[in-house]
Amino acid sequence: MNRDVIVIGGGTAGMEAAGQLAKAECKVTLIEKEEEAGGHVRNWCHLFPDRRNSADVVKYLSDLINQKNITFLKGTSVESINKSKKKFHIKTNRGHEMLSDAVVIATGFDLFKSEKKEEYGYGIYNNVITSADLEAMFRSGDLRKQNGEIPGRIGFVHCVGSRDEKSGNLYCSKLCCVTAVKQAIEIREHLPESKVFCFYMDMRMGGAHYEELYMQSQEKYAVNFIRGKVSEVGESINNGLIVKVEDTLAGRPLKMELDMLVLMAGMEMAEGGRKIAGMSGLNTGENRFFAAADNHFGSNISNIKGIFYAGTCTAPMNITETISHARASVTEVMDYLKESNI
């Protein structure tokens, strides 16, 4: 069996797909634009809902791609994809020219650039940070304001760049709610004296154990939830952050001063994925993610025969779903290779 498959993107989905393809005796080339595989998970500290160390997942994935059938190209991005007679020709920025029988696209997502929501003042007001910045603080174990003080009141703004026509993203990024709850709990653990407020539009706790985590955050960690989208952030004379929101459940506008504000940045189609869509003729949906051939039974299948999708390049997913989706893409690849007699 000498079938070549190229996997574009070395995050969770790409690594899982590459690993499973290699197990199925394909010759896999895994292309990653960063210097290291692992994707976003590498930047996270602990994962919801059970708060396991993200390093566990990274280790699992790294072990998986450590196989003889896998060639890992780091620091590499795709320049062009062309198909002729069942063969895909791929050129990279480093001058590789490769042929393959099938391509798996696992370009993943980019976090919404929170500075686009200007009214929240990310990059302008000190101590307005993103969920990713907070994760970095958790990793360093040092949770402080920019001036070194310990924050007393911390707010979380849900749906930053999700469910927001103004951001151009109408969809729900699905993971931010539970991430906010997880991070709120972690803050309360790090700083037991702190008060934490989550500003949400809806609490979307759809996954397994999410609702339980939510309940725990209220019961055990006294996290406060205020239903309302933060409209704007300003600075008080003490450099505190004045947050304006409507408490929609009280039916009244509300303002409060916070020491730190965490923006729950949503997920967007990755820049890399967009480029590939542009150069390859792959269809994208209105939400800019890759459009799958069928929402129910073809979520790995693209409009070009032989190119398959894995993971969050098609829609926001959590790690569990990403890994399942990547495994499913392998099934699709194997079916395709068999049916096309490659």
Added chain:
Amino acid sequence: MQFDPFVIPFNIGLYFILIYVITRSVIWFRDLSKPDKLRLQRGFFGIAFGMSLKEIFMESLIHRKILKTNLRLGYMHMSLAFGWFLLILFGTIEADIFGARHLNAPYKAIFFRFFNPEHGKTGFEAAYGFLMDLILAFILSGLLLAVLKRFYSKIVGMKKTTRLKLTDKIALTSLWLIFPSRLLAESFTSGAYGTGSFLTGTLGTWLATFLPARQMAYPFWWLYSLSLGTFFILLPITRYMHIPTELFLIFMRNSGIKTGDKAGTYSEVQTYSCSSCGICIDACQLNFSAGITNIQSAYLMKAIRNNDDVTDIAYNCLMCGRCDQKCPVGIELSPIRMIQRRGGEAENDIRNIYKGYFRSRQSVNPENEIIQANYNFLKEEEPGKTDIIYFAGCMTHLTPAIKKSMVKILDASGLKYNFIDEHGGVCCGRPLMLSGQDKEARELINFNSRMIWKSGAHTLVTSCPICYKVFKESYYLDVKVLHHTQFIKMLIDDGLVKMNFLHKKVVYHSPCDLGRGSGVYCEPKEVISHLARLEKSSFEDENSLCCGGSLANMKLSSSIKKKIALDAVNALTKNNPDILATACPLCKKTFSSVTEIKIADIAEIAAEALIAKPLKIYSSSHLTSIKELANI
């Protein structure tokens, strides 16, 4: 003159306690309400006196009720109380017969052996000495049980024993020391003089073989006197106050005095009558299902006596009334708890004067306009004229099956009725009462009363035992109040409805407010027997369990409530009935959430069994019992 300084502690203690008890009784009597004073006077010079004496003998000395519930515990109490009583009685007689003269000071009887060391050598004297030793041995056997109970409560068949405060511990130690020190004092004296019977004589003779008995005796007589003196002086501020107080309680109860809804002499006497025997703890579902062991009635009584903040204890109770049923002293525990709830957090008003020997009465919280409830918003509507009012109750609206069943049955009966809270009614007021807010409850009661009165009905049927209890007890209505089980029973008896027999095994769970709370035990079971096969459970009638959903408890989390409910369901459904029947929407709802077994209200079973007949309005001449009601 027979005297020795060692009798001084005993004498001080004895005269102190006598004077104290007299003073206290005068205060208690003075604080009684006028009618209660009259009752007590009548009771004292009437038949109640004899009843009381008998009860004092049976309960305070023999401890019949404890014996019935728990033989070993009863024996312990009996040996100590009855034994001590006999010891005093026969000791006094002994001193009277054999002493230097008649009518001796009490100490001469108590320390008879010391003052008459040579006594007991002749036949009759020896026989009497044998009797005295026998009594002492009887007491000591009980004491041994008591000591063992303190350290290992299962020995007397108790799962839990009460916890003690410091003065209790000192009093307990002195109590424990009384009889062993008497034993040793008498034994040494007997050993020295060669007297004494099978216990003191034998022990004394043996001790004299290796100890200087004559010299050893004296300190033990001191110890004996000291422990008695200490015990008497501490008695008013320890749980042992129950010994004298219980006598008052029995007299008062037999004279027809009731607890009422305010703190007063009777509630105080009851509080002091609690011996902390712990039977209420074993009976309490919060104890055996939820592991909560600090709120039971014994602790409430103790906390009231100690002037502690009782709020948490008072509110953390299902008010199921199981402890009331089991209390061997017959204290009205739930009414006393209700008084505490009404009092709110009035602990500041209870002043602990004279270090606990006297306490002023707990006063009820002053009303506070700021938080005083206000139900002015309720709009009175004109109810149509009717014979029967069906009042489903708030909870029943959450179990629509019950109200639909009742409507079906009422329709089938052909009686003229009005479903008065069909579109949502006003609460009956009992939940407010249970949280101590009687005045607010009264507003709702008045509102509902006016509605009922305006309808001209002669009968009020309710589906909810909570409503039933309050309608019966706190509404002043000229209507017959029936729980729907009673009403269905009447309909069946009168032949107004016909029922099929359902071939199903049914176990009946008696709701607290209907059973223990209102004494309605038979009708529900009779209705079930008429409709299906009624099976017995181990928790029938007075011994029935609480479902755990009780509105009376303000403190329990829903998970603990579920635990109680699960335990109760499991206990009731040991024999796998087809249906666990109840007669309360709250019980139904509580049980349903923890079990797969079908839980049904009796009304539902009845509605299922109902033989449909064409709707026709009976003329009232057909009615028998219902008609009679109209004539009341």
Added chain:
Amino acid sequence: MDKFGFTISKGRQIDYGSNDKRIAEYIFEKEPSFRLCIECGGCAATCTSGNFTGFSLREINILIKRGENDKVRQSLKKCMLCGKCTLVCPRGVNTRNIVVLAKKAFLKSDEYAI
């Protein structure tokens, strides 16, 4: 002010920072299930008093948490403590105790005892 024919209104904004949240803290401490409310409104929908008035335990719940106590103080008077709300609550909030505790907390705060 009359000469202008209009006045400066106080504004409806909840000023969370300066509001008095001792009532909420008191209830949180004594009845932790107070935190579990997700404002579904089940309690208000089933409420016997809510049948007749705008009384809403859900609203009371949130106003106490935000320290908007004045309205709550008045609303609380309408509760009949019947307990239907406790039965319907999906989160096991001990709603009746919250009402009782809130009343108590108001009393205490009036006496400056909290």
Added chain:
Amino acid sequence: MNIEGKRHIWSDYQKEIADDHFFYVRSCIRQSFFPGSEQFFLNLMRNILGKDVYENPGHTTCTGIGYHSDIVPSATIMTVIARHFALMKESGYKNIAISCVTSFGLYTEILDTWKHFPEQLEKTREYLFKATGREFDIPENVAHSSDIIYKFKDLIAQKAKNLLINKITGEPLKIVEHIGCHYAKMFPKSGVGGAEFPHVLSGMIEAWGGNVVDYPERRHCCGFGFRQYLVQANRGYSVSNTAKKFSSMKPFKPDMVLTNCPGCTMFMDKWQYTIKEMEGTSFGDKGESIPVLTYEELAGLVLGYNPWDLGLQYHMVQSEPLLKKLGIEYDNADKFKTKDGKQMPIPQNLINS
């Protein structure tokens, strides 16, 4: 506060502002209440910066106040504005310079409407032609006059005689900038620096040596709100908003407020008087009220012009405390004199003087 972040945003919102040859349209409020501002704008442009600014005597109100009060229908206002464009075309100008933020908002709104609904544009052409026989072109460049000052702010800074420094303390002046809502909140791309962190006024303040105060209610409306003020029953609502805004800036002790909108200047100025009358509250340091200046007035002070020539005396809140801080000499005797030295009546109830 992170200025880098702001620069980043500003770079996203850089609009093109013409360099010369402006067709100037005046503001109803400004020419009535603060005539010195518009006068100085023309003076500055023509005489100091040497630009060509043309005013057409046939120019009218844009009817914006009527439009925002539901009196003037949109077809009418489009036609009125089209007529302005026609005058501009007839005068041979392609760059429009708008003095009023309300007008500016309407110009941008209407141009955007025409872009999305060309049939409306066609209709407007038809209406205008039928009514007046005129034809018009869409202007090549639409700028608010504050945009133009912003463009030349560095030139002004070079010629500055008084920088925005408190001469008494040596510290930069603390200046609140208030941007009219219709300047960029509707179309962020039409304003310098966008809607959230507009740079148009803060750029001037920084260039001329002052410090910008960012306070929590910076984005809040001045309180005018058109029909909120115009209907007397609603005026409480209008003044309440102003009170809220000033209460929020009060702790920062600003030395002055700089605005670019006629309504804002008027209401932030006059409501301070009203609030003081009603409640006795003033919002500046030491019980003073806060002077509210237009950008032209500030530019004039920076360039060393006589404050009375700039028309500062026509504000309700007088600028004397500010002038003292700036070290600008003035003669109170000249305050209310006409051009030819005649004494005018002196207004009552002025504050800060």
